[in-house]
Amino acid sequence: MSGGTGTKKLMWRWRSNPLRRHDDIVEAWIVLAVWAVILVGGTLAGLVTAHAADEVFDQQREERYAVKAEVVTGAPAAVTTAGTTNRRALAQVHWTTPDGATQTGKTLVPAGQKAGTEVEVWLNGQGDLATEPPSPTEASVEAGVLGTAAALALAGTVFGAGALARWRLDRRRFDRWGREWDLVGPEWGHKTS
Template sequence: MARAVPPAEPLPEELPRVLLWRWRRNPLRRRADLAQAWIATGLFLAVLAGIPTAMFLAGDTAYHHYDRTARHQTATRHTLPAVLVRDAPRHPEPGSYEAEKARYPVTVRFTDPHGRSRTARAYVRPSLPAGSIVRVWVDAGGEITDAPLTAEQVRNHSMGWALVAALTVPLIGATAYGYANHRLERHNLAQWDKAWARTAPHWTISP
């Protein structure tokens, strides 16, 4: 009768020793291994500290930029009445939520702030008949443009840049670690080549 195979030893207790082997003194540990451990620790701490700092700096800079842009747009853009030259296209699903949000480009006629009659393309609600009056935003030069940024849009743009900064910091840290690891591996290979050049003659059998 075959003997039962004893169960394998549990591994979880050994995992910390395996993961932290570069920190433990042992005959196989090289200076490059300890350097790699210090580099990994330093970069990890730098990333932890850098994420909130980068988020604050990026978000604050973006907020001031978009806030100035919104103020400038509010001061230089105005709404004017415009008349549809032709009917706006019909939405394929009238009365739906998509129809409420949909806007179609239609030629409109309006008088710019300088008193000149102009025609341009503006986005309007579907199914508006020709002759309907809509409000359009125009810039200082009389060109149709977008509405000024709202406070909510300024916040959203700022939060977006803060999120980009938060994602960029770990990427930079990972790139720096990969570069350092590559350099250390090349150093190790060079050291192995030198060691083998000294050891190889003792292993060579003369004919």
């Protein structure tokens, strides 16, 4: 098959043809619109989501800070489940704020820590316990994953909407063919001579 023949087959809905129906033109526009939105909209959704995630991670790295804390209650030992080992456990800790007040709270610490052990914990801008912010590399990877997920979600939604619109066109064509057959079909049983 030559390249020109393949292109003709792909573009048949756009060419002038006495057998082309209005629904064929509508379907061609639907397919074009779906792919345009997937390509342009998916790219934009991915880029905007990745940029927003990067900003959030940058803000977390700017406002969160590490302080030394003391484990109040011992942390359970590492637990292995389904082939993975959880190397962090929830424990109660206390720390001193910059203004000299002592705070107590629960956070994840390395598994197996005994009471009295000094650990590093992370606080947010309000001085509350928070998770460690992602490193720039981790943030870039996570932003990329979130951007890709947003692009795929948009693409899936648009593709599904396009498939639904094409299905409705097919149903309309089948109904129209059925009505036409009901009119023409009985005439085929009569002899013409």
